[in-house]
Amino acid sequence: MSRVAYVNGAYVPHDEAVVSIDDRGYQFADAVYEGVTVRKGQMVDLEPHLDRLARSMRELAMAAPMDRAPMRFVFREVIRRNRISDGFLYIQISRGVARRDHAFPTTPIVPSLIVTCKRLSIDGVIARAAKGVKAFSESDIRWGRCDIKSTSLLPNILAKQAAKEKGGFEAVLVDSDGYVTEGSSTNMWMVRTDGTLVTRSTDDNILPGITRATLKKLAEEMQIKVETKAFTLEEAKAGAEMFLSSSTGCATPIVELDGHKIGDGTPGPVTKRLVEAYRAYMEA
Numbered sequence: 001m002s003r004v005a006y007v008n009g010a011y012v013p014h015d016e017a018v019v020s021i022d023d024r025g026y027q028f029a030d031a032v033y034e035g036v037t038v039r040k041g042q043m044v045d046l047e048p049h050l051d052r053l054a055r056s057m058r059e060l061a062m063a064a065p066m067d068r069a070p071m072r073f074v075f076r077e078v079i080r081r082n083r084i085s086d087g088f089l090y091i092q093i094s095r096g097v098a099r100r101d102h103a104f105p106t107t108p109i110v111p112s113l114i115v116t117c118k119r120l121s122i123d124g125v126i127a128r129a130a131k132g133v134k135a136f137s138e139s140d141i142r143w144g145r146c147d148i149k150s151t152s153l154l155p156n157i158l159a160k161q162a163a164k165e166k167g168g169f170e171a172v173l174v175d176s177d178g179y180v181t182e183g184s185s186t187n188m189w190m191v192r193t194d195g196t197l198v199t200r201s202t203d204d205n206i207l208p209g210i211t212r213a214t215l216k217k218l219a220e221e222m223q224i225k226v227e228t229k230a231f232t233l234e235e236a237k238a239g240a241e242m243f244l245s246s247s248t249g250c251a252t253p254i255v256e257l258d259g260h261k262i263g264d265g266t267p268g269p270v271t272k273r274l275v276e277a278y279r280a281y282m283e284a
């Protein structure tokens with residue numbers, strides 16, 4: 001069965017889905033996006049994703065292509081038409097099509113909405129979490145508004161590629177003061193040797209991850225001590241555990257950073273509890 005995409009009002013075969021070459025998303029990355037995990041046919045944390053999407057659009061003075069109710073309907077329809085049980089729903093909204101000019105168009109234009117869905121083995125993600133992954137640090141060379149989920153991702157792509165070429169699964173982005181900001185497409189966490197879970201504050205110009213917020217809530221419910229504070233690369237390396245979080249990665253232990261073992265080089269107890277809690281949460 002061929003894949004189906006939603007593009008500006010129509011459900012079309014994925015391979016035939018096209019947008020205008022004058023779309024500002026294509027020309028300028030003048031676009032925002034969301035990625036939602038689908039587990040057993042259900043969207044995980046859909047409302048927080050829609051809240052973040054609305055915020056990204058607001059911050060860029062971008063109009064919404066439609067209200068939330070029809071948007072939810074389109075998402076469900078894309079999942080249904082692609083017969084996805086476990087997968088990743090991708091939503092992208094651009095400012096729309098206009099004659100190329102850096103400034104916003106002066107006459108109102110219609111924002112573009114595309115929605116796609118691909119299969120993603122969540123069981124595979126959980127299996128990978130049982131082993132953990134390697135990561136490599138890279139300089140964070142991004143702009144000052146990383147809180148907006150924009151499709152302008154070149155620094156993220158370059159960091160991820162550099163980490164991949166070294167044999168890593170993810171890049172750990174580090175600012176000029178030596179602090180870990182986040183991953184190229186994930187949020188970063190560490191566990192100190194006293195068992196305290198640490199993650200950076202979302203006021204600090206990182207993407208406020210939806211998985212991060214859910215894991216923080218789950219950790220608090222499990223009475224794990226959580227500190228919302230930036231940590232350095234050196235602190236991470238000296239810590240007991242480290243993991244990343246994202247919609248596609250859930251919670252994934254980082255067992256090696258820059259060739260240095262984190263803890264004993266295997267997923268630690270706090271991370272394992274959180275992986276299990278998040279797995280159960282996705283199915284609740």
Ligand code: PDD
Binds near residue numbers: 183187209247248
């Ligand atoms: N990435 N930080 C960055 C820079 C991200 O791109 C993402 C998500 C996250 C985690 O956010 P969330 O938990 O809401 O997925 C953090 C998605 C998965 C992507 O780009 O495909």
